Amino acid sequence: MLIHPQFDPVAFSLGPVAVRWYGIMYVVAFVLFMVLGRLHLKRRPDLGFSREAMDDLLFYGMLGVILGGRLGFVIFYKPMYYLQHPIEIFYIWQGGMSFHGGFLGVLVAMWYFGRKTRRSFWQVTDFIAPLVPTGLAAGRMGNFINGELPGRITDAATWPWAMWFPQVDATPVARHPSQLYQFGMEGLALFVILWIYSRKPRPLGAVSAVFLIGYGGFRFLAEFAREPDNFLGYLAFGMSMGQWLSWPMAAAGVVLLVLAYRRNAA
DSSP states (O other): OOEOOOOSEEEEEEEEEEEEEEHHHHHHHHHHHHHHHHHHHHGGGGGGHHHHHHHHHHHHHHHHHHHHHHHHHHHOOOOOHHHOEEEGGGGGGGOOOOOOHHHHHHHHHHHHHHHHOOOHHHHHHHHHGGHHHHHHHHHHHHHHTTTTSSSOOOOOOOOOTOEETTTOOSSSOOOOOOOOOOIIIIIIIHHHHHHHHHHSSTTTTTTHHHHHHHHHHHHHTTTTTTTOOTOOOOOOOGOOOHHHHHHHHHHHHHHHHHHHHHHHOO
């Protein structure tokens, strides 16, 4: 059984200001978005995006991620708690962000950006879809560094890479390093799929659909190894909240992909 390295969550300090690894991962995510976005512009100039548009996309995307991620956590995971402690909704430094909430926040932001720049919603989401998975990978790496969101208890003999997270269990307990599973699936694998798929023109909405299918499917699978939030546990049919939020994404992606190709054929 491996042991989590127990990294210091604080990467370095600048006087009274502590710079945390999780914050650095957010910066890495936004930098990768810009770098990959510029590469995407060069290989697909037909998409009609400029560097100035990229800067605006990043700004709106940041707002969508932060506001949507926080509100999503409040609404999906702990609504009753925050009804009783509403001021703590603004305590972002205490943690508590939801990918699905951030995803919805980004959708709203991209809708507003498209309306402002006279682009269709699917034109915008098709452009940014290949740029998102590396940000997800950075976020999962931040989770692993912090030793948070660990996996379910498992058998170290069957899974030799199972890991003890001393931050979670006082005595040695083998758990799946589910943060790394998600890093590999939702981050690296999904990036490769989307980067290759979007290298040439596709029907409007198709790239977005592949993102929905890929993320929803990978997240649904990863949840079998991830420990459910202790304040929620397992929900109906033994599924976690993450699975209940992910399978509709994948299903919607399948429907969108079929409609995109039918519309293109017509």
